[in-house]
Amino acid sequence: MTPLFLRKAAGLLPPPFRRAASGAMLDLMSLPVRLADPERRGDPWQSVHNVGGGDFARAGRETLALLIEHAGLDRDSRVLDIGCGTGRMAMPLAAWLGDGAGYVGFDVSKSAISTCRRTLGARRPDFCFVHADVRNREYRSGGSIAETAFEFPVQDASVDVAFATSVFSHMTLDSISHYLAETRRVLKPGGRFMFTAYALTPERIAAIQQGQGHLDFKPWRDGAMVIDPKSPERAIAHPLASLVAAIRQGGLDLPADVLFGGWLPPTRYGGGQDLFTVRRPAV
Numbered sequence: 001m002t003p004l005f006l007r008k009a010a011g012l013l014p015p016p017f018r019r020a021a022s023g024a025m026l027d028l029m030s031l032p033v034r035l036a037d038p039e040r041r042g043d044p045w046q047s048v049h050n051v052g053g054g055d056f057a058r059a060g061r062e063t064l065a066l067l068i069e070h071a072g073l074d075r076d077s078r079v080l081d082i083g084c085g086t087g088r089m090a091m092p093l094a095a096w097l098g099d100g101a102g103y104v105g106f107d108v109s110k111s112a113i114s115t116c117r118r119t120l121g122a123r124r125p126d127f128c129f130v131h132a133d134v135r136n137r138e139y140r141s142g143g144s145i146a147e148t149a150f151e152f153p154v155q156d157a158s159v160d161v162a163f164a165t166s167v168f169s170h171m172t173l174d175s176i177s178h179y180l181a182e183t184r185r186v187l188k189p190g191g192r193f194m195f196t197a198y199a200l201t202p203e204r205i206a207a208i209q210q211g212q213g214h215l216d217f218k219p220w221r222d223g224a225m226v227i228d229p230k231s232p233e234r235a236i237a238h239p240l241a242s243l244v245a246a247i248r249q250g251g252l253d254l255p256a257d258v259l260f261g262g263w264l265p266p267t268r269y270g271g272g273q274d275l276f277t278v279r280r281p282a283v
């Protein structure tokens with residue numbers, strides 16, 4: 001855990017510098033683990049592109065298990081990784097997906113996409129990593145395309161399973177709504193989309209206001225809460241009802257309960273953020 005005063009000091013920096021500083025701290029703290037555990041030696045450096053701390057390979061494996069259990073992923077699936085980062089999911093998928101499967105990952109970060117191509121390009125030349133020149137105030141403020149205007153780099157009805165892990169937690173509701181509609185466009189009928197987000201209910205807002213949970217969310221706008229009102233996309237929690245309405249307006253179903261994650265107990269599964277699995281209706 002980074003000392004509080006260093007986190008507070010880093011919080012004063014503009015987003016790219018803050019994320020690089022906190023990434024450098026994570027890298028420094030990971031050195032003993034990297035030295036002791038050969039599997040961790042290949043973890044991408046967080047100072048290059050910060051996707052958060054923790055055990056990179058284990059988080060990837062755990063999300064793969066969730067995709068198999070909840071989204072019906074199989075070895076021949078054609079998958080879309082929205083906001084693929086440095087390949088936390090692409091790595092286990094490279095070992096697990098068969099030759100007849102398909103993988104496209106896109107991200108707004110050039111360095112994240114370069115990392116994915118460098119680490120996985122030779123092993124899985126069939127995997128496709130796309131840089132999306134999309135504007136996000138936390139991750140790419142100079143992007144030329146608005147999130148609400150971005151067309152995903154895949155054909156209509158071509159994807160069996162899409163996922164976005166820890167991406168909607170950095171997006172406004174308008175942007176999420178557009179990404180949900182794009183996801184519906186690219187999913188095959190019956191295809192599934194698993195994503196994580198921070199979801200608020202009146203009970204959960206009361207718990208946050210009583211100081212429970214791991215994140216210091218403050219009221220923002222339209223019922224949403226953010227950690228840093230000066231940099232909302234650093235982390236945004238949306239009302240569960242708004243997320244569910246956006247899912248339905250995007251033409252998707254929510255066939256199963258949302259699984260609440262460890263950021264705010266009570267917890268329904270092992271992950272940190274809340275887990276949604278939605279489906280494009282079969283007809």
Ligand SMILES: C[S@@+](CC[C@H](N)C(=O)[O-])C[C@H]1O[C@@H](n2cnc3c(N)ncnc32)[C@H](O)[C@@H]1O
Pocket residue numbers: 050051052082083084085086087088089106107108109112132134135136139147164165166167170171
């Ligand atoms: C916390 S990281 C998670 C990365 C990856 N999904 C993972 O679980 O390791 C958030 C990622 O979302 C990407 N991102 C932010 N806004 C995006 C957008 N509008 N479209 C695609 N990717 C985006 C960031 O560049 C970053 O790689």
